Amino acid sequence: MAEISIKDVRKSYGRTQILHGVDLNFKSGEFVVILGPSGCGKSTLLRMIAGLEEISAGEISIDGTVVNELEPRDRGCSMVFQNYALYPHMSVAANIGYALKVAGVPRAERDRRIAETARVVGLEELLDRKPAQLSGGQRQRVAMGRAIIREPKVFLFDEPLSNLDAKLRVQMRVEIRRLHKRLSATSVFVTHDQVEAMTLADKLIVMNKGHVEQVGTPLEIYHRPRTRFVGSFIGSPAMNFFDSTIAPSGDFVLLDGIRLAIDPELGRDNAGSNVAAAIRPEHCRLVAAGTVNSVPATIDFVEELGSGRIVHVEIDGQTFAVAMDEGQLFETGTTVGLQLPAEHIHLFSLETGLRLDDVPAVKRTIKTTVAA
Numbered sequence: 124m125a126e127i128s129i130k131d132v133r134k135s136y137g138r139t140q141i142l143h144g145v146d147l148n149f150k151s152g153e154f155v156v157i158l159g160p161s162g163c164g165k166s167t168l169l170r171m172i173a174g175l176e177e178i179s180a181g182e183i184s185i186d187g188t189v190v191n192e193l194e195p196r197d198r199g200c201s202m203v204f205q206n207y208a209l210y211p212h213m214s215v216a217a218n219i220g221y222a223l224k225v226a227g228v229p230r231a232e233r234d235r236r237i238a239e240t241a242r243v244v245g246l247e248e249l250l251d252r253k254p255a256q257l258s259g260g261q262r263q264r265v266a267m268g269r270a271i272i273r274e275p276k277v278f279l280f281d282e283p284l285s286n287l288d289a290k291l292r293v294q295m296r297v298e299i300r301r302l303h304k305r306l307s308a309t310s311v312f313v314t315h316d317q318v319e320a321m322t323l324a325d326k327l328i329v330m331n332k333g334h335v336e337q338v339g340t341p342l343e344i345y346h347r348p349r350t351r352f353v354g355s356f357i358g359s360p361a362m363n364f365f366d367s368t369i370a371p372s373g374d375f376v377l378l379d380g381i382r383l384a385i386d387p388e389l390g391r392d393n394a395g396s397n398v399a400a401a402i403r404p405e406h407c408r409l410v411a412a413g414t415v416n417s418v419p420a421t422i423d424f425v426e427e428l429g430s431g432r433i434v435h436v437e438i439d440g441q442t443f444a445v446a447m448d449e450g451q452l453f454e455t456g457t458t459v460g461l462q463l464p465a466e467h468i469h470l471f472s473l474e475t476g477l478r479l480d481d482v483p484a485v486k487r488t489i490k491t492t493v494a495a
Contacts, residue, residue: 125186125276132181159330201270397473406467417460
């Protein structure tokens with residue numbers, strides 16, 4: 124196992140800056156997931172840890188050693204790529220053991236470690252096959268076996284499941300997590316898939332446009348997004364947002380004429396500020412039209428999911444998603460009431476995108492009530 128320290132790391136291609144002063148620390152044995160949209164710099168950061176991309180500025184240390192100038196082979200990392208990167212003319216056994224062969228490991232020792240690694244990744248019966256004879260999931264296991272056999276300090280995964288179908292992705296997520304637990308390695312996993320991120324991570328890092336937006340456990344980030352971007356990116360379906368202004372009195376915001384009371388201290392500090400209020404679909408409630416403390420809404424359409432449904436409602440031209448269990452059916456065009464439970468409303472600054480109660484945040488939880 125190994126700790127990884129990333130200090131003020133920057134990456135530029137000519138005048139285009141890709142990473143803007145990234146500072147991160149990964150504990151030994153952690154499973155770290157870096158999540159973000161395409162082009163946010165997450166794969167570039169991973170490749171810089173591996174030594175496949177030069178560092179424009181800053182410092183990366185692995186297990187206490189600065190690795191900026193070290194060759195990839197000398198960093199103690201193994202990487203699993205999105206496209207598997209297997210040698211098509213070699214058997215599974217030869218692919219897995221290639222690094223040992225290059226390193227001059229004796230044949231008997233090499234065969235022993237190949238057999239042990241194949242058992243770990245479930246490829247014992249496939250060692251004589253070529254990559255073209257394997258399924259996508261089996262090829263990814265070969266790539267993982269090739270990384271494992273080197274016994275690295277750090278495992279790096281660059282979107283390794285993106286080429287698999289949905290069922291295989293779920294299966295491979297479970298296998299990767301089990302493998303990490305068994306090997307007790309430090310793992311860094313890059314993905315744009317929030318389900319992968321939430322299910323795999325001990326520590327989750329959300330990136331956007333070359334910046335780190337938030338670091339925390341998956342549940343911390345889900346329940347308390349630090350920025351509007353994080354709130355909108357984490358969760359499926361996404362958070363519902365509506366723009367409003369904190370009243371001059373500092374005690375409420377409005378949604379379609381309904382007053383949403385907020386924490387007095389928070390309100391006084393931000394009176395008159397433009398804000399984005401947000402609530403997750405699973406925290407919204409649909410009630411009968413005219414119910415006290417509800418906002419009038421019209422059913423737009425319904426997504427049936429089998430185990431539940433997503434009901435999309437419209438309020439004055441804006442659509443809200445409401446996640447529900449199986450139960451009451453709703454017809455398009457029906458008028459209903461939308462309730463927004465006070466304890467689940469988040470407030471973000473329209474100017475900065477930061478949540479208003481972010482610092483220090485512990486004693487300033489948003490306490491809201493819906494008042495007619």
